[in-house]
Amino acid sequence: MSAPSAVLEDGHREIVEAFETFVRRELAPLAAELPETEDQVPYDLRAYVRKRSAALGFYAGDYPEELGGSGMPFTAVVLLHHAAGRSGCVLAPYALAGSDGPSPLLRNGTPEQVERHLVPLVRGEQTRCLALTEPQAGSDAFHLTTTAVRTGDQWVVNGRKTFVSNAEHAGLALVVAATDLGDGAGPTSGATAFVMPMDQPGLRIGQRYEGMSGEPLFELLLDGVRLGPEAVIGGEDAVGAATALAIDSLSRGRLVVAAMCNGIAEHALRLGVEYARERRAFGRVIGDYQHVQEHLVTTRAEVEASKLLTLACARLVDEGTESPENAALAKLTASETAVRAVDRSLQVHGATGWVRGHPLEFLYRYVRMTTIIEGTSEVQKVIIARSMGLN
Template structure:
């Protein structure tokens, strides 16, 4: 077994590490205060090709495999969780449906501008009455000749307000719902009847926009269906496939955030003096550092292994859910422990751990809560 990352990936990892230390870390306070990722940072992400890192080279992307993608998300997330979300919908939940199930024309039309970051794409599944139970969505898409007319509201949509394109899940057959009655559409900003509603004010992830999307008699042609006519009613399956990969990359991001929380704890433990010595010399503090490092290694190891398994073409639904469950919960413990090592200073905004602690919380919620990950794992165990 070879646990070394391939040479090209190691080079990319080093380049991103440098970018994180030189550009992203210093920008963290500005992102937090302005609740937006500055345009020069976005431009830097574009230049590194990150908006299309997992999109195949034939469409202008970098064509990284899942392991490569996980390594990049891990490094970027050391600096800032919201910067990751700025380009992750282009690689993941937003574009994957088009990549997996789109027609050749749709891939040609949509993927190149997504891959170079000229356009941002969001993914709209969640609704006021359909979160964990995604099959309960009510946004309707009713056929009218060669068009479909959409009505409904989507909520909590990452990049929803800035996206030029959105992958939207809607009900085309209310009798069948998730079993053949949900269809995926790709809809462009500016389409009459499609508008952005409320912008959420969040506990953390400042800089990552979360918006409501509204569809009122929004008329779109049949060729807006991802995969065309043949894919009518098959959108729920597309969405679940997309989420399988999202769970793995989110686990990688959790590992990166946890690594940063540990780095900050180690730094503080060396500097802070109490009872005449650095607190890092107290065994209770050493125990916390050792526990954090051990859990991070466990999380990172499972992410790399499952990413590799996926890249070999193996199904990883259960394993991806395990990674998301373990790594997001692990991040919660590590962020909490790191804050404890910082004492009162950890509670102050001037210390980065305060932000990481808040940013960490949502990883146990979005792209499927911890409870839903457990249900996915158990279902696979019982039915496998």
């Protein structure tokens, strides 16, 4: 299928093809050895894929070369995430920096924080987790009860974080807490982001939550964690400024999720089309029936539109004119499209797609998180409504 969105891929074709070759030649054979019914990819294999991809220049590709990246435009990164989703290879997403990789929050770190924490993340030598969500602060993310109280030049952090990805294997945690300047006035309206090693005294993992796609999430308990001033991401000037720092990084995160969703949707569509051309019922291939065509044609129209939107937003990021509502539009469209695309393709497959071990059975469970992570669909709509002068 030749796609109109291909016009926005110009200039990055070579890097996308190189990545696809890497996935086909190196990752697909490794993925083929994984047990069919085991959803979780072993962590040592993830680490291998990450480091190999970093060595080839794909992982964290948009980070500057002096930090261990390849200095590629953000549009190229978005195309790689799309290619990873489209490949259908379960190892491909681990070849690209995601929520356990270098954080844009640390990009705003002090030179020491960049050297000590960001560079190993860019090189894929280490992973991290982000501890923002709390039992009573999800979408309302900065309604925090975890506090960081200043005592002299130290900070004492207490609280409870929940639904944290990768906590078990991360080397460090980025923890966001309500700021208390220790002047007796209590927490201020600003939040502060801290970087802390996972073996920091007072920090421990609590409950483990089993996710529907096999990926666990964790509770993080912070009990009198004592940190020096060097732990404040961005240094003294960034005390109380975590919201601004986070908002700055949200658009990129949302566009990366959107790209992955578009890739997954395209993969699901390809599986559906292939099956519809072969499977026979009532004496004809099922692709002859208009009810079946409806599923696949609608998906194709939605995926193309979503892809164009995501790529246009990525280009705006490279031009420095991206706005939060554009990223919200792309993430909302792509994640909802991907959920529908996988659902429709599974329907076209009938029981075959529902059986454990079929790629669509896994994708059906995997794709469901995408309308929740990086802000729910409803939260994206709130952002878009605000930009329209509503709310």
